[in-house]
Amino acid sequence: MKYLVFGLILLLVVLHQDVWNWDNDRLVLGFVPYTLAYHGCISIAASVVWFLAARFAWPDHLEDESPAADRSTASSESHGGAA
Amino acid sequence: MIKVLIISIYLGLLLFLGVFSSRLFKGTSKDYLLASHSIGPFLLLMSLFGTTMTGFALVGSTGEAFAEGVGVYGMLASSSGIIHSLCFFVLGVKLWSWGKKYGYTTQADFFRDRLESDKIGLVLVPILVGLVVPYLLVGVISAGKAIQGATSGDFPGLTESGAIPPWLTELVICVVVLVYVFFGGMRGTAWANTFQTLVFMILGVVAFYLIATSLAEKSVSEGRAHTLVDGERVVRTDPPTGLWDSLHIVSQEIPKARRVRAEVQLEDQIESVEAPPQFRTRERLDPWMFFTYMLIPFSVGMFPHLFQHWLTAKNGNAFKLPVVAHPIFILIVWIPCVLIGVWATTGLINIPPPIASDPNKVLGFMVKNLSGDVLGGFLLAGILAAIMSSLDSQFLCIGTMFTKDIVVHYGGEDRFTDRQIILISRGFIIAVVAITYFLSLTDIAQTRVFQLGIWCFSGFSSLFPLALLAVYWRGLSKWGAYAGVLTAAGVWFWLFRASEFGAIDNWSVNFTLGDRTIHTMPVATMFLASTVATVVVSLVTPKPSDATLAKFFPEKS
Numbered sequence: 333m334k335y336l337v338f339g340l341i342l343l344l345v346v347l348h349q350d351v352w353n354w355d356n357d358r359l360v361l362g363f364v365p366y367t368l369a370y371h372g373c374i375s376i377a378a379s380v381v382w383f384l385a386a387r388f389a390w391p392d393h394l395e396d397e398s399p400a401a402d403r404s405t406a407s408s409e410s411h412g413g414a415a
Numbered sequence: 416m417i418k419v420l421i422i423s424i425y426l427g428l429l430l431f432l433g434v435f436s437s438r439l440f441k442g443t444s445k446d447y448l449l450a451s452h453s454i455g456p457f458l459l460l461m462s463l464f465g466t467t468m469t470g471f472a473l474v475g476s477t478g479e480a481f482a483e484g485v486g487v488y489g490m491l492a493s494s495s496g497i498i499h500s501l502c503f504f505v506l507g508v509k510l511w512s513w514g515k516k517y518g519y520t521t522q523a524d525f526f527r528d529r530l531e532s533d534k535i536g537l538v539l540v541p542i543l544v545g546l547v548v549p550y551l552l553v554g555v556i557s558a559g560k561a562i563q564g565a566t567s568g569d570f571p572g573l574t575e576s577g578a579i580p581p582w583l584t585e586l587v588i589c590v591v592v593l594v595y596v597f598f599g600g601m602r603g604t605a606w607a608n609t610f611q612t613l614v615f616m617i618l619g620v621v622a623f624y625l626i627a628t629s630l631a632e633k634s635v636s637e638g639r640a641h642t643l644v645d646g647e648r649v650v651r652t653d654p655p656t657g658l659w660d661s662l663h664i665v666s667q668e669i670p671k672a673r674r675v676r677a678e679v680q681l682e683d684q685i686e687s688v689e690a691p692p693q694f695r696t697r698e699r700l701d702p703w704m705f706f707t708y709m710l711i712p713f714s715v716g717m718f719p720h721l722f723q724h725w726l727t728a729k730n731g732n733a734f735k736l737p738v739v740a741h742p743i744f745i746l747i748v749w750i751p752c753v754l755i756g757v758w759a760t761t762g763l764i765n766i767p768p769p770i771a772s773d774p775n776k777v778l779g780f781m782v783k784n785l786s787g788d789v790l791g792g793f794l795l796a797g798i799l800a801a802i803m804s805s806l807d808s809q810f811l812c813i814g815t816m817f818t819k820d821i822v823v824h825y826g827g828e829d830r831f832t833d834r835q836i837i838l839i840s841r842g843f844i845i846a847v848v849a850i851t852y853f854l855s856l857t858d859i860a861q862t863r864v865f866q867l868g869i870w871c872f873s874g875f876s877s878l879f880p881l882a883l884l885a886v887y888w889r890g891l892s893k894w895g896a897y898a899g900v901l902t903a904a905g906v907w908f909w910l911f912r913a914s915e916f917g918a919i920d921n922w923s924v925n926f927t928l929g930d931r932t933i934h935t936m937p938v939a940t941m942f943l944a945s946t947v948a949t950v951v952v953s954l955v956t957p958k959p960s961d962a963t964l965a966k967f968f969p970e971k972s
Binding site: 344349355357359362363364366367370378379385391392 | 485486488489492493494496497500501504508509511512662663665666669695696697698700702705706709731732735738739740741742743745746750753754757
């Protein structure tokens with residue numbers, strides 16, 4: 333599912349380069365310039381794709397890696413290895 | 416005067432919120448700087464969104480649409496909907512996880528540990544601060560210009576134009592933001608951001624409604640609206656019947672922009688006059704320029720204030736709502752602003768030359784002229800809300816970086832008590848606010864907000880490859896990181912100077928391919944150079960120890 337989500341993101345990036353709309357000066361619904369309406373739909377589509385990511389491809393395992401570590405303990409661990 | 420009163424009450428509410436949130440303050444530096452990792456999905460969504468939407472999104476997008484047309488939405492807003500959420504998804508959740516586990520507060524904290532380099536902060540922090548300061552200026556300048564445009568003529572005798580001077584607005588908002596960040600820290604900032612994000616989204620929609628209906632009424636009363644009767648276009652005389660009808664009436668005007676309207680007679684104004692289509696299409700915009708614009712939203716991956724906000728999350732799942740809702744929130748804020756900017760070109764409202772020559776003032780001017788004093792006051796409060804909801808996080812993060820990455824790290828962890836760390840942090844925040852304010856009084860304030868913002872974001876974007884590689888590539892070395900950061904900074908400065916420090920609008924890096932010239936955004940060159948430098952140098956220099964790699968890239972069981 334993760335690959336499908338990233339595939340859809342890539343598809344959105346391609347659709348975003350809408351050279352075929354470059355000189356389209358129509359008004360959609362009688363008031364929104366075409367290019368604005370098209371990219372508004374890209375925003376909505378992005379939200380849908382990110383919903384799929386949150387629903388089916390969320391990295392839940394990170395919760396297990398993050399016990400509520402005490403700041404001082406964690407800090408000393410962290411900086412001990414950073415010099 | 417009523418407008419000033421409403422804005423004053425709004426600012427007072429913010430101060431109250433900041434002081435009230437300080438009552439929940441636990442007294443530790445972790446609570447002051449990271450709200451003790453207690454922020455849930457809704458507050459996280461509102462604070463992340465409020466932080467990324469600044470004067471650039473409202474004042475800048477309206478002004479840029481007025482100057483360049485509707486293409487501005489595709490250039491930055493729809494791409495941001497894809498890329499910002501991508502950054503939250505691939506970087507935010509992972510860095511939150513490590514931040515909570517290993518106790519990071521700033522980006523330098525993380526990079527020191529990940530790269531086993533104590534000195535990386537000395538290179539990274541000054542560059543990040545150097546890029547945040549222009550971002551702060553974008554907000555401060557936007558506020559000054561918007562209020563100046565919106566109060567023009569209201570205070571005869573105060574200034575030549577009768578407007579509240581920008582220096583006064585800038586001073587007031589700097590002080591207000593300073594006070595609630597000073598007392599409320601990150602918790603106060605998250606609350607204030609949520610409050611302000613709600614305010615500017617609601618009032619933004621109200622402004623859109625008012626401007627659309629007012630312009631439609633003007634169009635009908637001036638005999639410029641038309642309607643179809645038996646297949647023929649005739650002048651419309653009946654008034655608009657609501658928002659939908661008003662939108663149709665006003666947008667009829669988009670193809671007939673003001674730039675040609677002045678040259679024609681009244682009888683020519685229905686259908687026969689075609690304005691340059693650039694305002695409703697992307698005519699004249701190089702597709703390569705448009706494509707490379709898409710790299711700019713990657714700046715979100717390296718904004719230090721967003722990194723700090725990521726770390727405030729209560730858990731990983733708190734990111735889900737921001738990731739999903741962010742593109743829709745961008746749409747709600749940007750589409751009305753872009754339409755307002757394009758409507759301003761139609762001549763339905765006369766934009767005088769001093770306003771037209773400074774697009775930052777267009778939104779404030781339209782609010783002033785198309786709404787009453789009471790509503791105008793609320794709408795201006797909404798504009799200020801958008802601006803201040805970014806300033807607070809930026810002030811706090813710079814104070815945090817100076818305190819944690821320079822003073823505490825190099826002065827010694829055990830040298831300062833928690834109370835002293837908070838004190839130092841607050842001291843730096845005051846200093847940063849003061850420096851920002853004084854810079855806003857210089858000639859930099861004359862730069863177009865949008866252009867200044869683009870240069871600032873481009874710098875952050877060119878550091879994005881470093882963040883991505885640090886999270887996903889075991890092969891990244893500290894020398895690769897140094898090379899990437901210094902290359903990004905060097906190329907940024909070189910190109911910024913070539914653009915006469917942002918004075919040349921829409922400056923591009925051009926390549927010749929056969930007989931065609933390809934225009935690209937400067938960010939593409941920076942991004943590519945930084946990536947190549949980071950990867951190539953990492954490939955030929957020693958990697959971090961096995962222990963560090965095991966810490967960040969554990970074997971999957």
